[in-house]
């Protein structure tokens with residue numbers, strides 16, 4: 001019947017009531033699709049805009065779950081920052097609205113999920129694929145940092161892949177915007193495996209360099225198959241980070257260029273880490289020879305737009 005689809009599943013519509021300046025009420029309707037998973041306080045679904053048939057990813061947060069002020073502030077900050085961003089390697093923020101029960105955040109659908117699932121399936125990536133993903137991450141981070149935004153929670157699970165396997169940086173729940181040059185942040189946040197030592201230190205402030213540190217952790221994780229400081233418990237992970245204790249397992253062969261780049265990035269002193277431009281210019285990012293006329297299949301994992309940039 002009209003409330004169930006052909007598989008007998010109940011059809012759920014959520015709608016946005018818009019009161020126009022002339023007092024007229026317009027209604028935008030979205031049909032809820034398959035469940036995508038949970039993300040923090042949110043239940044996530046595919047959502048089809050019934051007007052233009054565009055399929056989006058919807059983060060639906062029950063207002064009842066936002067009792068603590070910290071959670072509310074985090075959501076307001078996430079929306080404020082993400083809404084202001086527009087870049088080919090940043091998840092596109094489509095729309096946000098609320099009704100009595102929920103807050104609805106509509107985002108770009110990334111149907112190849114995240115680098116986390118990709119690494120779980122593949123064990124580890126080839127150096128050419130890693131070069132391609134790193135180039136896209138650097139594009140996103142340069143855009144963010146030029147807009148005085150620090151992401152602060154860079155990790156495999158926040159690096160989404162769209163249908164063309166293009167990388168899209170998402171989840172701005174821990175992001176922050178610096179209000180003046182030289183401003184330092186002090187609040188502790190981030191995901192244990194990827195968190196920079198100066199954030200753990202808590203005494204000194206932190207800034208853009210925390211994203212560069214996390215990028216180093218991500219490069220290691222993509223090439224080796226797991227993050228460098230991973231241990232069974234968070235406390236010993238923090239200890240290893242503060243002591244800068246990590247190694248390259250003999251079982252996994254990676255090039256000297258790759259090792260050198262990781263060692264250059266994972267340094268305790270933030271000011272001693274390379275800039276994003278220096279990482280882009282590093283021999284690892286330009287090794288594997290110049291792109292031959294006939295592209296080997298593996299580079300096809302890298303969308304054409306990136307390949308030509310490299311030339």
Ligand SMILES: CC[C@@H]1C(=O)N(C)c2cnc(-c3ccc[nH]3)nc2N1C1CCCC1
Nearest residue numbers: 036037038039044057091107109110111170
């Ligand atoms: C909507 C939340 C989050 C997200 O932020 N985006 C952009 C996203 C896009 N496509 C997808 C997606 C499309 C097909 C599978 N997942 N998922 C996204 N997620 C996932 C949902 C569950 C946990 C994080």
